[in-house]
Amino acid sequence: ELFGRTKVVIGVVHLAPLPGAPRYDGEAVDAIYQRGLDDARSYLDGGCDGVIVENHGDIPFAKPDDIGPETAAYMAVVSDRIRRELGKPVGINVLANAAIPALAIASAAGAGFIRVNQWANAYVANEGFVEGESGRAARYRARLRANGIRIFADAHVKHGAHAIVADRPVEELVKDLVFFDADAIIATGQRTGHAADLSYISMIKEAAGLPTLVGSGVTPDNANDILGVVDGVIIASALKHDGVWWNQVDPAR
Template sequence: MQTISNRSSGAIGEIFGREKALIGMIHCPPFPGSPRYRGATMDSLYDACLRDAEALVAGGMHGLVVENHGDIPFSKPEDIGPETPAFLSVVTDRVKRATGVPVGINVLANAPLPAIATAVAGGADFVRVNQWANAYVANEGFMEGRAGEALRYRSLLRAEKVRIFADAHVKHGSHAIVADRSVTELTRDLAFFDADCVIATGQRTGHAASSDEIDEIAAATHLPVLVGSGVTEDNIVAILSRTNGVIVASSLKVGGVWWNPVEPERVKRFVERAIAGL
């Protein structure tokens, strides 16, 4: 494989202190300003996030991602108001103080600048960006990679310690606009544009990435690779044998659906299965 980036391959070890990381997702409830918000107090919203965070960490997860998943339908990056990173920053700070584990930020949809601002304000360690390079057609419309703009903003904030976890062949959209380029080439573009980790996903939230696509992505990059959707206690061992970790959400929730709270017994079983396979 031709080397196209001198970016370090050690982000997982440097952030989590281990070779493979189990990262739990906190799907925040709808925040004020979003269509599904129905007047809940801010304390009740923050407490719901903290309960999920504490259940995930108590069950053995190594890190967390805070995400505004309750804000469906998501806005395009230029339409996201200042209230979203403000609320997420408070959640992140409280989660970080309560758990002490590494935390990442994902601002939907595809908003790395608000995510970086949130990470700096809340003390997070990394951001997840669904489309870092190139472009695709998402549920929200046409989405461009914003790596150049985001890295300049990160530099402006003197926040180089905030790492970039970027999706390859991101879910919830069509890649027809780059269909003349392989998943291998799209993955290599992430390293070329200074991402720190690559995330493989399925077609939508809760959908598993195929083993063939995981292997293709892993073969295309020197960066750590994680799987970011569809991870369950049934496939975690196989996935960890191919990757440097996972970001998991739906399968750890009551009933296995993303909008429910985290179920501690599911977390315990998942971590036990993962550890047994390491």
Template sequence: MKATQVLPPKINALEELFQVRKPIIGVIHLQALPGAPRYQGQPMRDIYAAAVADARTLSAGGIDGIIIENASDMPFRRPENIGPETVAALTAACLEVRGAVDTPIGITCVANGVVPALAVAKAVGARWVRANQWVNAYVANEGFLNGPAPEAMRYRSAIGATDVRIFADVHVKFGAHAITADRSIPEQATDAEWFDADVLIATGTRTGSPTEPREVQEVKSGTTLPVIVGSGLNPDQVPSLFEVADGAIIGQWLKRDGVWWNPVDPARVERLVAAVSRLRSGG
């Protein structure tokens, strides 16, 4: 049963941002940035050039949006420990991408650095940020994490970034859900909407792992917000997942050989966009 509307209705953020039905958002997984253990001192221009190359491939292939993520900064720091070197490099990378393509961009700053992501978004003109954990709390790889919504929403207001939308995961991947195990997925979706998210994300258990249509439907049953797939989409799954989902973020499958740290593969982008185009046209 659909959640009862308990808040003033919002505009549909997906329609506002992308102006297309069932938008597809491609991921740029940045190479390791300064301060991260895997950064080996390579010139920053090379890191930015790789990001720009991926952005151009995604944009030329018809992807509707691009989200930029410091995905190679493992092991990820807790949100309160994300340093200025990460924010500076992520900002510079986003500016390079913005200068190369017209496709709308968003930001993920891991692990769950929603406040830093909002700062970057304001600086570069990004349209949304992804919060891997928005409400409640769970045990992540980085330890016990609280949802940042109260602080993040006040920070967003303070820096004049209320036009930056919040894409929030529900039933977070890469973590244990023992703390919220007594709360259903629909209840957690309602919590995320109550704490003012704009788009909810149903995701798998790890990067690239499939998201089941049942999980998408469970999230949708607890919210009036758009719900998108956050992991594991490929062309064969488009019909089943897009029967219930309002769009998708896709990263790993679009990379050469399906490996997330490889460059974006233009042939894979073409295959995915073709599958989505057939669905949009009723095929």
């Protein structure tokens, strides 16, 4: 519904480090915006149906309550520019697991969805113990009168340990996401660029009963096979120069 088609390809705009982040080196903000816009344009010119704007340069990532308002401000500006200039659906992912700032950005920038790595339950991530944001975020979305912003929720998200919920099958964790009003489910491998097994992906889609996407390890070589199982893919590293996530998008790829 959001993209106007049944199979979608979404590119990820990995923003350079933003002011306030440890790796920010004083680069002009307009240059950061332009790089993000250039990457978004390359994705869409190459056939992607939309993009996710993500503060992936803000390493090491902070927990949601430690993310400053400056991050939301800069991300809202670049996301709005991308949406206005390119006219395709835009999503927001604020790392790490910052659903409330993501909703604020999406509301300000006219974005159609947010990605949330831990919508329900909890896990141990690089940032430490991370709890599901659904209860707080759903209420915040309602206060903004922004219920049209969809929630794309990761299942058994990458870059973390799930020992705290290891007594529950992944299928049950997926059903928790559905119960807590996720609109789409994202399956991933163990880390950025790591492909998930097709049988695992199929299991998540069957358990969800919702539109399901694969959010890591997608390449031009495996995209058709994956899209034969799920409704969409989220791609980044495979389309960057040298296949490295922090490089810009390579239009030739």
